Amino acid sequence: MNRHDIALIGFGGVARALAETIRDRGEELTHELGFELRVVAITDLRLGSLMVADGIDLDAVLRMPAGETFAGKHGGTAAPQNDYVIRNTTADIVVEATFTNPIDGEPAVSHVRAALESGKSVTTTNKGPVALAGTELNRIAAENGVTFAYEGAVVSGTPVLRLAEKTLAGLQINAVRGILNGTSNYVLGQMELGMTLEDAVAEAQALGYAEADPTADIEGSDVQLKVVILANELLGANLTTADVQRRGISEVTAADIVQAAAEGKRWKLVGSAFRNAAGGVTAGVEPVALPVGDPLAGVSGPTNAVSFDTDMLGTVTVSGPGAGRVETAFALLSDIIAINAARAADEAVAVGR
Amino acid sequence: MNRHDIALIGFGGVARALAETIRDRGEELTHELGFELRVVAITDLRLGSLMVADGIDLDAVLRMPAGETFAGKHGGTAAPQNDYVIRNTTADIVVEATFTNPIDGEPAVSHVRAALESGKSVTTTNKGPVALAGTELNRIAAENGVTFAYEGAVVSGTPVLRLAEKTLAGLQINAVRGILNGTSNYVLGQMELGMTLEDAVAEAQALGYAEADPTADIEGSDVQLKVVILANELLGANLTTADVQRRGISEVTAADIVQAAAEGKRWKLVGSAFRNAAGGVTAGVEPVALPVGDPLAGVSGPTNAVSFDTDMLGTVTVSGPGAGRVETAFALLSDIIAINAARAADEAVAVGR
Known part of the structure; x- marks a missing residue:
């Protein structure tokens, strides 16, 4: 069984809705899509960082009381070490879900760049990096043989x-x-x-x-x-x-x-x-x-x-x-499905060489 | 360069619009899509049958005066030998473009079945075979490793x-x-x-x-x-x-x-x-x-x-x-693009075995 390991950079409403979907409908999605989804890293400004290579207990994280952080947890720290996590996570897909900065797109642009440079595909619903640095980021994705997908940057999960x-x-x-x-x-x-x-x-x-x-x-x-x-x-x-x-x-x-x-x-x-x-x-x-x-x-x-x-x-x-946390989380899921299809096609070609 | 050879079964408004598109925009489409389109067979109730393995001169056919048939032309007969052409054409894609029969879907159901059984993919905008025999025809397509596509059977070229x-x-x-x-x-x-x-x-x-x-x-x-x-x-x-x-x-x-x-x-x-x-x-x-x-x-x-x-x-x-000859012809083109993608994926997997 094919599996994708996921890092969630930013754990606001949309990323949480994706985590809930994986927790609640994971088996059903695996059956329908032909691949498994596992979250192996989460970072968040308020919560800190969490890296667990064999899979984070999403239910435990989603039930954390307000004010609690990842400090003291297995694989956790209180600091949101975004760049470190993006470069060192075992995830093959990075979900960039921080805030939109309409001026220069940061820090999301740097997050996406770091992920692509370290050979990870990226999905985001963040308009900033796509509108302000899309050409550069798509070039880096192509150079690294990975996918940069951003269906949700325009109209939430509505396909455009x-x-x-x-x-x-x-x-x-x-x-x-x-x-x-x-x-x-x-x-x-x-x-x-x-x-x-x-x-x-x-x-x-x-x-x-x-x-x-x-x-x-x-x-x-x-x-x-x-x-x-x-x-x-x-x-x-x-x-x-x-x-x-x-x-x-x-x-x-x-x-x-x-x-x-x-x-x-x-x-x-x-x-x-x-x-x-x-x-x-x-x-x-x-x-x-x-x-x-x-x-x-x-x-x-x-x-x-x-x-x-x-x-x-x-x-x-x-x-x-055009908005909504679950609706926008679907854009991430749709991108993940597309990333999986692109990788499957690449692998078939690579095996054929 | 990849190429698809096409047989047009029925040469009414929609099939003619597809032929015009291939004639007028063939090079542009080849450049954009990465494959060439060539029509190698046409049958029509009024015109008869035409089979030319190295490609039909579409401009000449599209300019035929009313009343003229394919009789006497190289590869042509006055009779619309649909079943013979479908089974014996060198085409790898059959475009089923005859009339809709809402009772039993014939003769389109038989046309589609014959094409799939002889290892050819099929695209149609004809509701009859899809609504009345879709389950059987999809099974035959799967058994023969080919594609049955029918985007235009519902809302013309509008993607549904x-x-x-x-x-x-x-x-x-x-x-x-x-x-x-x-x-x-x-x-x-x-x-x-x-x-x-x-x-x-x-x-x-x-x-x-x-x-x-x-x-x-x-x-x-x-x-x-x-x-x-x-x-x-x-x-x-x-x-x-x-x-x-x-x-x-x-x-x-x-x-x-x-x-x-x-x-x-x-x-x-x-x-x-x-x-x-x-x-x-x-x-x-x-x-x-x-x-x-x-x-x-x-x-x-x-x-x-x-x-x-x-x-x-x-x-x-x-x-x-929801209608229109050029709009509906796009549904056929869209199906052909999907058939090409399915074949490319199959070939990549086959080479990898």
Whole structure:
């Protein structure tokens, strides 16, 4: 039986949801997927580091009382020795699940680089390293014969990058447009019901959609990072955030909303990238009043969606959750399945040589 | 360079669109996909049969004047010798593109069976053989080490079966619901604008959406076949059409439409299958007044959509074209790409033995 040993770098909600899935559905997944999953290392800012080569007792870790750390446990220390663990763990797959830094992507970029350089495949749902250092990190992965996978960096577990790779091959994708931020989409929906922007943001915060500082959601910088990823992955561009024009929803007024409704339109914060006449890619983030017939117009609340405009197939749209700890943990699982498939293919070829 | 030789059984609009794609974009596709495509056989009820082992001149065939047949051409006869061609062609992939027979799937079932038995992979967009004989045909494919692929049998080129296989692996799919017939969806949309069912059907016929006999579209038997495929492929059921309760849109009245609109709902013809409490799968086709927040409610006109209800990811919905000759030809191309990948994996393993 094939097995993957996993290191979890960062043990917040999403990583914990993956650990719970492995604990609760491990045998079922092994049966379905044809490989076993075992967690052999965990690091976390608050908990410290834990390395157990023959497998961590996930149930014990998941039940640790608040305030307790890994210090004193077999294989544990109170310090989050991320770099040491990434380089020295027996894991073959590193799950990078620390926070998103929209400026330089650190420390996640360094974590991913260290893992790939030491011959480990990486999955992350962290936009930072993908949007800000994706080209470099993909090159390092290729040089080391490992996989860098990041389905969850765009729309949580909803398949977007893998959908394009696996189901749209053979098509030319000419443009991609998306509703890529659930908080701003929820806020616009509440404004349609007559709420002010400020009240709607406060409500989104109360519901857990919006961060304490909602600026990245409302002003479009979260979407901007995702547009960089979509443009580079799906249109073969090599954009940075500076190439993506950005305007947020704070400029949308109650009067705008009323007027759009009268015209049969709905305001949405749309991230887009398209092949331009000069042979390059133009990308941006802006609020747009979409006609109700647009496949993105009906996408409501915290749901996200991406439309692909293609040559043979016209427009194909996928919608699904844009956040959520279990939903995002599925993106990690989906990446692990892809990493397993890539390794199986490599091994078959290697044996054949 | 890897190459696939193709036999086209049936040379109607979809098969011609595939031939045009190979003629017009062959080099580009070879570069992108890593394999070459060559058509070595064509059969058609009106044109006869043509077999040219070193490749048919597609441009010449596509420019044949109406009324001309393959008789007298090198490798050609006036008779459509489907079974002979399928068994004796040098093709490794057979494209089954004859008409859909909703009763017993013939002659397509026999075409597919003959191809698989003679060691050729098959792609089809024909619902008949998949819905009515899919279990048997998949078994024959497995026994012969070849692939039976049919992405286009459900929603044209819009990825549904391959989306589930490639991007939702690891999830438990609990239910699948879809708008699976563009004609009935268009008709319901026109009825919302005040048109009668009869006038809307006539308009759909004039626009080329509806068949001369629209019964299969309006009364749900087209959707019924698609629901059988979805239930069996995605939920592991083993249903036949008799297991799928069916009601069409002819029972939806103008008053129903008005009342639904007043309640913020839209009538849609929904095909669905879900795991029931008894451990089986319940499937049906019926008109449903969906609340506008439902991901299927906003799907308008000839567009189709499928929603997957899953354990970890909640609801994911894909929408896109449900018909069209080029759109459906993409389903064939997508299947050919999958057949190539399956063969490459088999060969790598075989070399490794």
